[in-house]
Amino acid sequence: MDYVEIEKKWNKIWADTKLYAFDKTKIDNKHYVLEMFSYPSGDKLHVGHWYNYGLSDSYARFMRAKGKNIFEPMGFDAFGLPAENYAIKTGIHPQDSTLKNIEYMERQLKDMGAMFDWDYELATCMPDYYRWTQWMFLQLFKHGLAYRKNAPVNWCPSCNTVLANEQVIDGKCERCESTVIRKNLTQWFFKITDYAEELLNCLDNLDWPERTKIMQRNWIGKSEGAELVFDMQDGKNNFKVFTTRADTLLGCSYAVLAPEHPLVDIITTSENKAAVEEYKLQAAKTTEIERLSTSKEKTGVFTGSYALNPLNGEKVPVWVGDYVLYSYGTGAIMGVAAHDERDYKFAKKHGLNIKRVIKNANGENDDLPYTEYGIMTDSGEFDGLTSEKGCIAVAKKLEKTGKGKLVTNYRLRDWLVSRQRYWGAPIPVVYCEHCGIVPVPEEQLPVRLPYDVNFTPDGVSPLAKHEEFVNTVCPKCGAKAKREVDTLDTFVCSSWYYLRYPDNKNTDKPFDMALIDKMLPVDKYVGGPEHACMHLLYARFFTKALRDMGYLHFDEPFRSLVHQGAILGPDGNRMSKSKGNVISPDPYVNKYGSDVFRAYLAFGFKYIEGGPWNDDGIKAIAKWIERVERIVERANEVKNINEKTANDEELNFVRNNTIKAVNEDYPAFSFNTAVARMMELTNALNKYDEGAINGKLYFDTVLDLIRLLAPICPHLCEEFWQISGQKFSVIDGGFPTVDERALVRSEIEIAVQINSKVRAKLMIDTSLDEKGIQRFVLENETVKKLLADAAVKKVIVIPNRLVNIIV
RNA sequence: GCCAGUGUGGCGAAAUGGCAGACGCAAGGGACUUAAAAUCCCUCGGGGGCAACUCCGUGUCGGUUCGAGUCCGACCACUGGCACCA
Numbered sequence: 001m002d003y004v005e006i007e008k009k010w011n012k013i014w015a016d017t018k019l020y021a022f023d024k025t026k027i028d029n030k031h032y033v034l035e036m037f038s039y040p041s042g043d044k045l046h047v048g049h050w051y052n053y054g055l056s057d058s059y060a061r062f063m064r065a066k067g068k069n070i071f072e073p074m075g076f077d078a079f080g081l082p083a084e085n086y087a088i089k090t091g092i093h094p095q096d097s098t099l100k101n102i103e104y105m106e107r108q109l110k111d112m113g114a115m116f117d118w119d120y121e122l123a124t125c126m127p128d129y130y131r132w133t134q135w136m137f138l139q140l141f142k143h144g145l146a147y148r149k150n151a152p153v154n155w156c157p158s159c160n161t162v163l164a165n166e167q168v169i170d171g172k173c174e175r176c177e178s179t180v181i182r183k184n185l186t187q188w189f190f191k192i193t194d195y196a197e198e199l200l201n202c203l204d205n206l207d208w209p210e211r212t213k214i215m216q217r218n219w220i221g222k223s224e225g226a227e228l229v230f231d232m233q234d235g236k237n238n239f240k241v242f243t244t245r246a247d248t249l250l251g252c253s254y255a256v257l258a259p260e261h262p263l264v265d266i267i268t269t270s271e272n273k274a275a276v277e278e279y280k281l282q283a284a285k286t287t288e289i290e291r292l293s294t295s296k297e298k299t300g301v302f303t304g305s306y307a308l309n310p311l312n313g314e315k316v317p318v319w320v321g322d323y324v325l326y327s328y329g330t331g332a333i334m335g336v337a338a339h340d341e342r343d344y345k346f347a348k349k350h351g352l353n354i355k356r357v358i359k360n361a362n363g364e365n366d367d368l369p370y371t372e373y374g375i376m377t378d379s380g381e382f383d384g385l386t387s388e389k390g391c392i393a394v395a396k397k398l399e400k401t402g403k404g405k406l407v408t409n410y411r412l413r414d415w416l417v418s419r420q421r422y423w424g425a426p427i428p429v430v431y432c433e434h435c436g437i438v439p440v441p442e443e444q445l446p447v448r449l450p451y452d453v454n455f456t457p458d459g460v461s462p463l464a465k466h467e468e469f470v471n472t473v474c475p476k477c478g479a480k481a482k483r484e485v486d487t488l489d490t491f492v493c494s495s496w497y498y499l500r501y502p503d504n505k506n507t508d509k510p511f512d513m514a515l516i517d518k519m520l521p522v523d524k525y526v527g528g529p530e531h532a533c534m535h536l537l538y539a540r541f542f543t544k545a546l547r548d549m550g551y552l553h554f555d556e557p558f559r560s561l562v563h564q565g566a567i568l569g570p571d572g573n574r575m576s577k578s579k580g581n582v583i584s585p586d587p588y589v590n591k592y593g594s595d596v597f598r599a600y601l602a603f604g605f606k607y608i609e610g611g612p613w614n615d616d617g618i619k620a621i622a623k624w625i626e627r628v629e630r631i632v633e634r635a636n637e638v639k640n641i642n643e644k645t646a647n648d649e650e651l652n653f654v655r656n657n658t659i660k661a662v663n664e665d666y667p668a669f670s671f672n673t674a675v676a677r678m679m680e681l682t683n684a685l686n687k688y689d690e691g692a693i694n695g696k697l698y699f700d701t702v703l704d705l706i707r708l709l710a711p712i713c714p715h716l717c718e719e720f721w722q723i724s725g726q727k728f729s730v731i732d733g734g735f736p737t738v739d740e741r742a743l744v745r746s747e748i749e750i751a752v753q754i755n756s757k758v759r760a761k762l763m764i765d766t767s768l769d770e771k772g773i774q775r776f777v778l779e780n781e782t783v784k785k786l787l788a789d790a791a792v793k794k795v796i797v798i799p800n801r802l803v804n805i806i807v
Numbered sequence: 808g809c810c811a812g813u814g815u816g817g818c819g820a821a822a823u824g825g826c827a828g829a830c831g832c833a834a835g836g837g838a839c840u841u842a843a844a845a846u847c848c849c850u851c852g853g854g855g856g857c858a859a860c861u862c863c864g865u866g867u868c869g870g871u872u873c874g875a876g877u878c879c880g881a882c883c884a885c886u887g888g889c890a891c892c893a
């Protein structure tokens with residue numbers, strides 16, 4: 001058979017009969033299977049996409065065969081940096097290259113033979129989609145969840161442009177190799193921190209990989225502590241610090257402000273000005289990862305000013321140091337050298353005081369820095385309190401003077417959504433001289449992204465150079481006004497696409513609330529683990545924010561989540577054009593057909609782990625499918641022969657063992673073991689077909705095999721099903737269920753261990769209970785010989801597995 | 808550096824705390840064939856032994872347990888993420 005031709009034939013029949021179209025009349029039975037949509041880059045679909053989409057589709061097909069009404073849409077995350085960079089390099093407009101890539105990828109996806117219902121397709125760069133992305137922005141703005149503030153960007157002083165982190169290599173611009181600095185710009189933020197507590201709490205009830213939940217918890221980073229106010233000695237200024245160790249306040253011998261802290265300029269004395277300015281410049285060149293490194297030297301400079309300990313008024317020097325981040329806590333810390341490792345290193349380096357105020361539970365001093373919780377000492381009225389109690393007592397005392405309070409702090413930061421780039425959704429805001437920030441009225445959406453824009457990097461957002469776009473009138477007062485020229489982070493587009501799919505053609509609203517309440521949440525979401533903290537958190541935030549605005553009535557978008565592993569290039573590296581290790585599925589699909597290719601991906605890797613690409617085994621899979629084909633033909637020849645044989649029981653055992661395993665493996669995304677079991681069944685059928693044959697058993701077993709394999713080889717199994725005289729379609733032919741009786745065996749081999757070493761193997765009656773097994777084993781002649789005269793101390797019996805005799 | 812993972816034959820991998828390596832690939836040997844392809848059969852972690860058999864073996868080192876690839880502790884290596892790649 002020519003597999004490629006067969007696939008074309010069935011693909012057409014499926015499309016013509018709309019076999020996989022979502023049945024809107026049976027939403028109660030829906031099963032929403034969503035794969036993270038892909039970015040239409042110049043690499044087209046590589047084998048990694050195929051792995052993600054092809055096998056998720058196999059899961060969806062299994063669920064369909066089990067009777068579910070599958071909603072499996074596909075679309076494109078089409079805005080973003082790579083298309084713009086490609087345009088800067090080649091002059092090809094991002095819209096042109098993106099639409100062309102989408103067209104190509106659609107064809108590849110269709111060849112895959114997945115159940116995607118193309119009626120629900122979407123692309124985030126189309127005005128009928130980003131109109132609603134802009135609408136989302138307006139709702140967040142209206143509800144106080146979108147605001148502007150100053151925040152740093154990577155700035156290349158030579159190219160005069162903002163760089164993505166990806167474009168900064170070792171602190172240098174990837175294009176011109178100038179040193180990149182951080183520069184402040186006024187930018188839009190979403191207030192995701194308002195939802196920190198709920199985002200944390202709801203994780204508990206999600207059917208997500210545990211490791212992903214742990215990462216999100218750590219990312220949100222809740223910590224209970226105190227916010228303390230340090231007045232400056234000048235009596236005019238103050239700053240706040242966040243600490244989880246208020247019990248160590250009297251051990252504070254200095255304070256450190258982040259270099260970006262606004263107070264730095266105010267309090268730095270004239271003789272220290274030069275050093276502080278120099279230090280700030282240096283800090284602007286250091287990445288956050290470097291600054292957080294615990295092994296990096298703890299640099300810093302003195303401001304020349306002193307602050308007062310809020311508890312006893314003691315004078316402490318105020319320093320500037322880059323190990324303090326402006327974005328975490330309050331951007332300032334109290335330095336307690338004796339009880340914090342980083343503070344200890346800083347104090348040692350700069351010759352600052354080290355004062356112990358905590359002893360261990362035995363009242364002794366441990367080695368410095370002693371950071372564990374212990375007993376307060378040298379702290380006056382607080383002496384003898386445990387650290388836990390002391391933290392609260394100190395904060396409570398300071399509360400009375402307004403110098404402290406208990407607070408909950410989160411590591412999570414608000415989401416910066418402004419991008420000084422062209423290829424994204426314009427932020428729908430107008431700046432008016434009279435009215436200030438004015439949101440674009442909803443009925444004027446979309447704010448269209450103009451086509452004829454000069455996006456070469458030269459210091460301003462590309463849209464700022466488009467006069468027609470920038471100059472507008474104020475929607476409120478009608479006076480001349482200017483549009484916002486930044487675009488939205490593409491993560492905004494992908495934070496709500498799962499809500500748009502089911503109602504993608506709605507022109508009145510982003511989605512119909514009644515419909516979405518029935519269609520969501522997504523029942524199975526499949527995508528890479530690299531999205532654990534950002535995309536998956538942003539999408540959860542959007543769902544919760546929309547719920548609170550009254551647009552949804554559920555709390556979480558993705559009920560169940562699975563991560564596929566990454567298929568790496570043959571060199572073991574992540575596939576990328578620059579490394580030249582991108583593997584296209586096309587040559588394989590053209591040669592072997594998409595079903596064989598999918599079966600190869602299913603069998604060759606553990607799904608959640610992936611691994612380097614290697615096509616060594618693909619021929620073997622093709623041969624296996626050909627064996628199945630021969631077995632199907634054989635089954636049709638012999639189906640009317642009806643005689644019992646001695647091998648019937650064994651074949652029926654393997655058949656049901658396979659059915660049982662495959663039914664468990666598909667929902668667990670354990671495709672490699674499912675294929676292994678089906679290979680065993682193929683082997684059993686081959687072995688059985690020698691001499692006498694029970695044609696009915698053989699034929700029925702083959703019908704089971706066809707249906708078990710259909711989720712992984714849908715086209716070919718459709719053909720096999722037809723050859724076997726069965727009614728279209730195989731996917732609706734029912735999924736085989738196990739006959740447990742066939743799995744019961746009268747005898748089974750167990751291992752006999754003596755002192756935990758295997759010494760013998762015995763066939764044993766499966767009806768025996770533990771005592772019976774023990775008696776049988778101890779009375780066995782071989783075992784008696786092995787034991788000789790040793791005294792049996794203990795016997796451990798694991799039914800159907802082993803017996804361990806301790807002598 | 809921090810957070811989260813991963814580490815098992817020549818290779819991809821399997822294994823509710825219970826006989827490590829299922830199922831495959833590659834390799835070697837054989838059958839069929841004038842020959843090749845295809846197909847089928849056998850061997851296939853390492854050491855020792857003519858053999859029955861025996862010892863060692865799941866990144867390294869320790870621990871818990873009758874029993875550890877699996878649980879605990881320390882370490883090493885690699886992968887993903889670290890807030891503007893998506």
